[in-house]
Amino acid sequence: MLRSVIVAILTVVSFPALAVNPCLNENFKPKLQPPPPSNFLDVRRLHAMAELRSDNALKEIVEEADDPTPKFWAVAGTTPGSNPRLQKTISIVQPLTAAIVLDLKSKYARTRANDVDPSLSTAIPVPWHKAYPSGHATQSFITALAFANVFPEKSDEFMRLAAKVAINREIAGLHYTSDSDAGAVLAEQIWKAVKPACKAK
Numbered sequence: 001m002l003r004s005v006i007v008a009i010l011t012v013v014s015f016p017a018l019a020v021n022p023c024l025n026e027n028f029k030p031k032l033q034p035p036p037p038s039n040f041l042d043v044r045r046l047h048a049m050a051e052l053r054s055d056n057a058l059k060e061i062v063e064e065a066d067d068p069t070p071k072f073w074a075v076a077g078t079t080p081g082s083n084p085r086l087q088k089t090i091s092i093v094q095p096l097t098a099a100i101v102l103d104l105k106s107k108y109a110r111t112r113a114n115d116v117d118p119s120l121s122t123a124i125p126v127p128w129h130k131a132y133p134s135g136h137a138t139q140s141f142i143t144a145l146a147f148a149n150v151f152p153e154k155s156d157e158f159m160r161l162a163a164k165v166a167i168n169r170e171i172a173g174l175h176y177t178s179d180s181d182a183g184a185v186l187a188e189q190i191w192k193a194v195k196p197a198c199k200a201k
Contacts, residue, residue: 023092023198030100030189032182035110035132042176043117052171053123060164061123061172068140068165069094072147075157085200086150092198093142097190101138104186105130113176122173134175137166137183138190145191150200162187 036042053061064071069090073079080087110132114120129135144158151158166180 021096023195024096024190025193025195028190028193030104030186032104032108032133032186035108035176035182036178039111039113039116039176042178043113043120045177046113046120046170046173047117049171050121050173057168057171058123061168064136064165064168065124068136068161069143071161071165072143072158075154075161076147076151083150083200086146089146089149089198089200090143093146093190093194094139096194097138097142097187098135100186100190101133101135101183102129104133105135108132110176110179112174114173120173124172124174126174131175132179133182133186134166134169134179135183136169137162137175137180138187139183140165141184141187142191145187146200 076083080090106129109130112126112131114122114126127135140162141159144162147158148155162184166175166183169175170177170180
């Protein structure tokens with residue numbers, strides 16, 4: 001699902017168009033620190049994390065590659081059909097987030113780790129776009145926030161799942177830790193800027 005959303009975003013949406021998005025506060029501007037000036041330490045960490053590619057970790061990485069959203073529904077113990085308002089919120093915030101992330105990736109143009117160090121293997125194919133911020137981290141954390149708004153008693157579980165998805169992208173060799181950290185920060189900023197009328201409760 002996420003992959004098709006991103007392709008659609010690329011063909012019909014540019015970041016300036018978000019200014020007129022009816023669900024986003026008009027004055028929203030993402031505020032991220034630039035990525036670290038050197039990728040060396042992050043790359044070394046990814047080499048170490050590659051040792052965590054157990055069969056179970058690889059299974060999770062593949063499952064989450066296209067769209068980790070079904071895992072959030074599983075944690076909630078319900079389905080999109082049973083919660084159309086929440087499903088609508090997800091269908092709003094995920095494309096919105098994808099557009100913002102892609103704009104920031106273009107802005108910061110951070111080189112992927114395997115391009116910095118070709119000896120770093122990756123568990124799955126590397127996406128075509130740049131590294132910072134992590135799209136999967138941003139999407140997972142904003143999805144967690146949307147679910148937590150409806151199921152606050154499971155807030156910690158949703159956030160742990162989002163962190164797990166982000167870390168799995170690091171284990172896969174696709175993202176630096178600082179990419180994931182930026183994604184978590186960005187997701188919170190976007191969620192706060194989404195108008196209450198567009199948030200399921």
